[in-house]
Amino acid sequence: MDTVTLDRLAIRDLVENWAVWRDAGDWDRFQTCWHDDGFMCATWFQGPASEFIRVSREGSSKGVSILHFLGGTSIDLAGTRAIAQTKMTISQRAQVHDVQCDVVCTGRFYDFIEKRQGKWGVVLRQPIYEKDRIDPVDPSATLQLDRDVLMALPEGYRHLAYIQERIGYKVKRDMPGLKGAEVERLYARGRNWLAGGSPHEPAA
Template identity: 75%
Template sequence: MDQTLQDRLAIRELVENWAVWRDAGDWERFRTVWHDDGVMMATWVQGTADEFIAASRAGWEKGVSILHFLGGHSADVHGNRAIAQTKMTISQRTTVHDVACDVVCTGRFYDFIEKRDGRWGMVLRQPIYEKDRIDPLVPGTAIPLEPELLARFPAGYRHLAYIQAKIGYPVKADMPGLTGPEVEALYARGRAWLTGGALRP
């Protein structure tokens, strides 16, 4: 097996391990997918890998249910750096306005990944939120959403942000979506970093 294929397989495995170990609450192994300076940008928490793990663990222990499912994958590899994009859905179950519901958000994980000392690890994960929906667990049940709160968030993750805000998380309201200046800036940042640029301005 040539080195290029080995690298691509290792990157895909890294992405899959992230989803499996995070959703299983396997926090020790989950930490191994990140480099020490890794950063996670999610709707509900933004910070270092260790901060994200701590927040995820705290939510897990309180019964917060967030699951991830992966689809198609593409990686641009340039030397010891890679930009990986992986189709995904985020599924969160909660009760909002006394109605049990599921929110499913479809998008992509946009990952800055680097090989250091022979090991690929995540440096930055920035999800791209493309579209979402909310469904009651009992079909036909009305969910009395607050229009003003719903309108505060971009269409790509509006319902996900709504329920996370209701749980009490300070939701970031300018995440990249399928189109727009935020995602174009992310693509430009990825191209620059892939060819040797600094990750942070």
């Protein structure tokens, strides 16, 4: 099997392991998905991967329920660097106005990935939030959201943000969505990364 095919398989394996090990609470193996300088961006957290693992572990022990489901992956490969986009859903369960609810957000993981010393690892993960919804776990329950609060939140993840802020998280308000300036800047950063630049810098 040629090197490019092997690299693509390894990257896909990395993306799938990230979701399985994180949701299973297999924290030691989850850590191996990241390079040492890995960085995670999410609605509720932006920071080093090591800190993301710590706060995710703490949240899980306190009953925070955030799960992931993956779809197809598209990989742009440039030598030892790659951008992987993976269709995904984020599912979170929590009490909202005394009603137990599930919120499901559909989007993509946009991963800056690099091969170092023969090992592929995540350097930066930036989700793209495309659309979401919220439903009571009990279909007979009545849920009334504060419409003014809801509509002030970003369209692609407003229900996810609503539920996360209700349980005490501070949600970032300018995450990339299906369209708009934020996602276009992310794509530019991806092109810059493949050309040898930093994942944290906008393309010139």
